[in-house]
Amino acid sequence: MLDTARTGDRKSLARRPAGAGKVPRRGPAASARERAVVVATTEFPEIEAAKPAPMSALQHRHLLGILGLSEAEITLILDTARAFAEVSLRPIKKVPTLRGKTVVNFFMEPSTRTRSSFEVAEKRLSADTLNFSPSASSVVKGESLLDTARNLEAMAPDMIVIRHQSSGAPHFLARHCKSNIINAGDGSHEHPTQALLDAFTIREKKGRLKGLRVAIIGDLMHSRVLRSNLFLLRTMGAELIVCGPPTLVPPEIDKIGTRVTYRIDEAVEGADVIMMLRIQRERQKGGAFPSAREYYNLFGLTTERVRRAKRDVIIMHPGPMNRGVEIDSAVADGPFSVILEQVTNGVAVRMAVLYLLAGGTIGELAG
Amino acid sequence: MASLLVRGGRVVDPATGTDAVMDLLVTDGRIADRRPVAPGQKRLVAPGGARVVDATGRIVCPGFVDMHVHLREPGQEHKETIATGTAAAAAGGFTSIACMPNTDPWNDGLSVTEYVMSEARRSGVVNVFPIGAVSKAGRGEELAEIGDMVRGGAVAVSDDGRPVANASLMRRVLEYTRLFGIPVIDHCENPDLSAGGVMHEGYVSTMLGLKGLPSAAEEIAVGADLALAALAGGRLHIAHMSTRGSLERVRRAKQEGLAVTCEVTPHHLVLCDTAVMESDYDPNTKMKPPLRPEADRLALIEGLRDGTVDAIASDHAPHHTDEKLQEFDAAPFGIVGLETTVPLVMDRLVRTGIIDLKRMVDLLAVGPARILGLKKGTLAVGADADITILDPQAEAQVDVARFRSKSRNSPFHGWALRGWPVMTIVGGRVVHELQTQAGH
Numbered sequence: 001m002l003d004t005a006r007t008g009d010r011k012s013l014a015r016r017p018a019g020a021g022k023v024p025r026r027g028p029a030a031s032a033r034e035r036a037v038v039v040a041t042t043e044f045p046e047i048e049a050a051k052p053a054p055m056s057a058l059q060h061r062h063l064l065g066i067l068g069l070s071e072a073e074i075t076l077i078l079d080t081a082r083a084f085a086e087v088s089l090r091p092i093k094k095v096p097t098l099r100g101k102t103v104v105n106f107f108m109e110p111s112t113r114t115r116s117s118f119e120v121a122e123k124r125l126s127a128d129t130l131n132f133s134p135s136a137s138s139v140v141k142g143e144s145l146l147d148t149a150r151n152l153e154a155m156a157p158d159m160i161v162i163r164h165q166s167s168g169a170p171h172f173l174a175r176h177c178k179s180n181i182i183n184a185g186d187g188s189h190e191h192p193t194q195a196l197l198d199a200f201t202i203r204e205k206k207g208r209l210k211g212l213r214v215a216i217i218g219d220l221m222h223s224r225v226l227r228s229n230l231f232l233l234r235t236m237g238a239e240l241i242v243c244g245p246p247t248l249v250p251p252e253i254d255k256i257g258t259r260v261t262y263r264i265d266e267a268v269e270g271a272d273v274i275m276m277l278r279i280q281r282e283r284q285k286g287g288a289f290p291s292a293r294e295y296y297n298l299f300g301l302t303t304e305r306v307r308r309a310k311r312d313v314i315i316m317h318p319g320p321m322n323r324g325v326e327i328d329s330a331v332a333d334g335p336f337s338v339i340l341e342q343v344t345n346g347v348a349v350r351m352a353v354l355y356l357l358a359g360g361t362i363g364e365l366a367g
Numbered sequence: 368m369a370s371l372l373v374r375g376g377r378v379v380d381p382a383t384g385t386d387a388v389m390d391l392l393v394t395d396g397r398i399a400d401r402r403p404v405a406p407g408q409k410r411l412v413a414p415g416g417a418r419v420v421d422a423t424g425r426i427v428c429p430g431f432v433d434m435h436v437h438l439r440e441p442g443q444e445h446k447e448t449i450a451t452g453t454a455a456a457a458a459g460g461f462t463s464i465a466c467m468p469n470t471d472p473w474n475d476g477l478s479v480t481e482y483v484m485s486e487a488r489r490s491g492v493v494n495v496f497p498i499g500a501v502s503k504a505g506r507g508e509e510l511a512e513i514g515d516m517v518r519g520g521a522v523a524v525s526d527d528g529r530p531v532a533n534a535s536l537m538r539r540v541l542e543y544t545r546l547f548g549i550p551v552i553d554h555c556e557n558p559d560l561s562a563g564g565v566m567h568e569g570y571v572s573t574m575l576g577l578k579g580l581p582s583a584a585e586e587i588a589v590g591a592d593l594a595l596a597a598l599a600g601g602r603l604h605i606a607h608m609s610t611r612g613s614l615e616r617v618r619r620a621k622q623e624g625l626a627v628t629c630e631v632t633p634h635h636l637v638l639c640d641t642a643v644m645e646s647d648y649d650p651n652t653k654m655k656p657p658l659r660p661e662a663d664r665l666a667l668i669e670g671l672r673d674g675t676v677d678a679i680a681s682d683h684a685p686h687h688t689d690e691k692l693q694e695f696d697a698a699p700f701g702i703v704g705l706e707t708t709v710p711l712v713m714d715r716l717v718r719t720g721i722i723d724l725k726r727m728v729d730l731l732a733v734g735p736a737r738i739l740g741l742k743k744g745t746l747a748v749g750a751d752a753d754i755t756i757l758d759p760q761a762e763a764q765v766d767v768a769r770f771r772s773k774s775r776n777s778p779f780h781g782w783a784l785r786g787w788p789v790m791t792i793v794g795g796r797v798v799h800e801l802q803t804q805a806g807h
Contacts, residue, residue, distance in 0.1 A: 227576055250572070251579065
């Protein structure tokens, strides 16, 4: 779900090439209605306009979610990430692009991977970074999210990267803050940079996203990785199938544009990509499944099950993994696994997002 | 007491089968006389010193009754008080309101009932009818002292906000209240199924990654209550019904002759669960029961038309801005409604032809008065002079900054609506008057 476009920023609008104006310029008052229209049309990808012209700059102030991003915008981010991936291979892994910009990493939920990935990305772009998390902050003293946000804003940061346990918290921040907001995972809603790095990884391996058969397996109900991936892969024309115990399949998920199955063998059959989702042990207490053992027997990804997929299948996992529950070690560490490449690519993708939201264009980067 | 002459308005009074242009004379707090305006017929003359209100082009209704209001006093005066809540009621066209017992402390005995009554007399501008608790402190364990509360002025009992989930207690209270002839009002929600939910469970909750409150949580409780009412007798009233399934269950029970009534809120009649997505998680779209999909909204509207629904009630639930300005799942449930109910009904239901004025008065005055056993809801000669006057042409935008309520938690801010209450008269006294166009 996207925010209002960069209204009032003439410079960035001027940069937009003619014909690339697929995303309408929205005022805050009209945004809700227009967003509803976006939602309605993305349910039927086939009625989307013909292939959009390439874009050079992002038309949004925030990255709150994948929903609402066009195919052209996703392609722009992935292409920009490609350029940044090269930076990480240099002996001196730093470019001056965000020099003088301050980025706050506001993490209300524990996170190792995403947070360090953002931090590395920010540092490689020469931004000044500030880490802010609840154990070391006033949040434990009962400060509201609004007050915390206002206090962060008072230090005049340029961007806030937020991870929060409540779905919609980044949208709340976007309503009340002047900074660019990047959603680093909100509740069970979205995790847009994860989906972008997943797409980047798939594209690197397969050369495309369109027409690929992607199976996503695990706790569908509570997964923000799932939602962002569904929105992204649907927009990019992949063929989707999701799988999990019926107790962890959210209602009417088929309306998002995916097939649903409860049988993992059916899900992995002929798959180009298998994406495993983490299963949280707490869900067992919630009654979603009887035991980790039974979960593994019914939904665990084993070498045997992988054989049903295409011969060049890639296996993905957003981490952290529960080895022996949703995935066998032999699969996680096996020849088809790209799990560590996902982590590597995460840095380049986050550099691209930070760069584009700061107003960068892919043209400048190439020059 | 002084007299008041309401001249030339269209009087819609279903209780006397009236829908005609009339003059209405109020004396000593009662309707003293009324006479249709007809060619060749003499008009009513105001006695000396009487105020004359020109109601030409206006609709004159028996004072509206909101049977589901949270006044928050005692205990949560930062959200609302009896003074501000009744002022909001007057501004919204309500002459009588019934207030829920989930205050702090709960209204579960004579002392709190008497406090509410005396504070309403002291600072209230409309009639206040307390609803007592079903159980002590609303804990759902032992019966509260209902007899005492009825003696003090309570007109119904409810553990509102908390469903009466214990079937045995629900049976007992339906039986026990037969002694007083008052209704038992239940907030129908199965707590096991609804635990942790923050919006309707369905496509939109899936898209937004929010935990759902399934329709079944409400319908199970409605079904259980209907079965218990059949067993125990008594008068069951179902609060804020929100699903097609609930409505169908009540419709069937009514056909079978059960003494059951129900209400719906204006927000469930005009908003759907998609509002949560369209507003980007605005906590002012969060309430219980949650906003439901369009199919449920249409079923509720059908229930208005076919008579299954007995009342429209606001479920006015004030919350301080600090409480609502939070993450969606952290914010409390509920929205204010006293000052938006009537214009929403006028604009979205009457103007669109979904219901006519007579049915509107049924739902906003006659129905709730009958359910609560109040001698209200009519403009017959001799009745209390509680009068709501509407201007069907008045257009305005909802502006939460101008609410009389202490709270601002409304999803309708900025809505342009046509058809507003312009004068509210309680016991012959003008308690609210909106200055609009010239000509008066």
